[in-house]
Amino acid sequence: MQYIRFLKAPRFSGNTISALITITSDLGESFMHRDSVVIGTVRYKDGGGAAIARKEFTWKAGMRSLKVEIPVRAGAARGEPVVLQVSTSDSATVDPLLGSGINIMSVWSSPFVLKAGEVGERELVERRLNIGRKMHLSVWEETKNSIALHIWDAGVALVAHMARVLSSTRKPDGPQLGALDTLLQGSQRINVLELGSGCGIVGLALSQLRPNSHVVLSDLPLASEISAKNISSHTEISFCALDWDLPIPLDIAAQRFDLILVADCMYNVDAAPALVNVITTLLRVSPRALLTVAHKHRHESEERFRSLLEVFGIVQVDQALVALGEEDDELETSEIELYTMQLNPEAGG
Known part of the structure; x- marks a missing residue:
């Protein structure tokens, strides 16, 4: 299994949300070795997580990091907290653990507001898993070097x-x-x-x-x-x-x-x-x-x-x-x- 991780937390500046991601194994000793479409979606933190903006990117074999930049329309969210989801799925707001399962685990940033220079908790990200019986498991993990x-x-x-x-x-x-x-x-x-x-x-x-x-x-x-x-x-x-x-x-x-x-x-x-x-x-x-x-x-x-x-x-x-x-x-x-x-x-x- 591979994991999408933030190397640099999402930041809002000039009507653009930017972040730096990587896709690695659990211990970070190897990187995703094949091309893969990666989708960045800006969502409201609350209210069902409706999407505000999205953009597709391509992770190329041999990459160690990928810069994600997503334009956001002026006045979007009106001061409400948002999160940046980075995933290989276009619509899922949670990763399915059962059934066909997942090969690349999505990541959700800490909440932040669309204000110049604003970032979420730099050292925390969220994983969201569907564990069956309509249950969603939310787990926060650190992004620091400590594996x-x-x-x-x-x-x-x-x-x-x-x-x-x-x-x-x-x-x-x-x-x-x-x-x-x-x-x-x-x-x-x-x-x-x-x-x-x-x-x-x-x-x-x-x-x-x-x-x-x-x-x-x-x-x-x-x-x-x-x-x-x-x-x-x-x-x-x-x-x-x-x-x-x-x-x-x-x-x-x-x-x-x-x-x-x-x-x-x-x-x-x-x-x-x-x-x-x-x-x-x-x-x-x-x-x-x-x-x-x-x-x-x-x-x-x-x-x-x-x-x-x-x-x-x-x-x-x-x-x-x-x-x-x-x-x-x-x-x-x-x-x-x-x-x-x-x-x-x-x-x-």
Whole structure:
């Protein structure tokens, strides 16, 4: 999957809105390699997001950035806040996650007014996803160089899986994760912890798809601000700062969890022992909890994480491979591994 990102936030000057975009992989290590039509649409922030102005641009293979300039008629919006949507779709105001899915994720700027020199929050952009059952998921992420607070492929894949499972009363199509799917489709209230949550896309989606849940997002303190923004309209989500190298905060350590989520946390394999220690400690308090991992394979050393879990008696229950976006030999793998694990009851101390 590829992501449209703002390198320079939208700015209004001389009846023109300008911005600088790029189209990259989730970690930003590769750029969109083929020609693609990109559409910039200026929309009202409120009132259904009606379009004020639009213009098409062409992303050419080999590009690393593209300047977007959209003329806006004099007096447009009359001081009301607007957003700039950059997408490969001409009409969609939200990206479809299910069905045919998406290959290039759209981006929405922070709101701004059409006033000379006016810009939105430079460091924040919005992603909008249709997650089924007429539900739209809004997730804010940072545009700064820190990739930790961006949306990553594995998180999107796990959200897509949960959406498939919970969007229908019948057995969903596609890959199955028996234990997780049964837990999600159950009627009982569940207590969920996401480790390394970043901007919180997985936990946010779960809370919206399955209201009878309480979700705790956890990450380093640097994720607290973006998490607070994303959970502000959700009553059953909280955030707790958790550094895997430090003792687990009492707010987490004292709880019993039914589900622990880990999405794309092994890009830094040096952190594996600390993360495994946290998971092992939590499972000793909640021995029946289900650990669900979403992982995009990047290098062989990442398998150390799973091996360490097995050393501590945490065994695999289910596994599935989920294709994200279109198959393309010229792009890095779009296949995401999802697997569930549980503490072996016979495992010692």
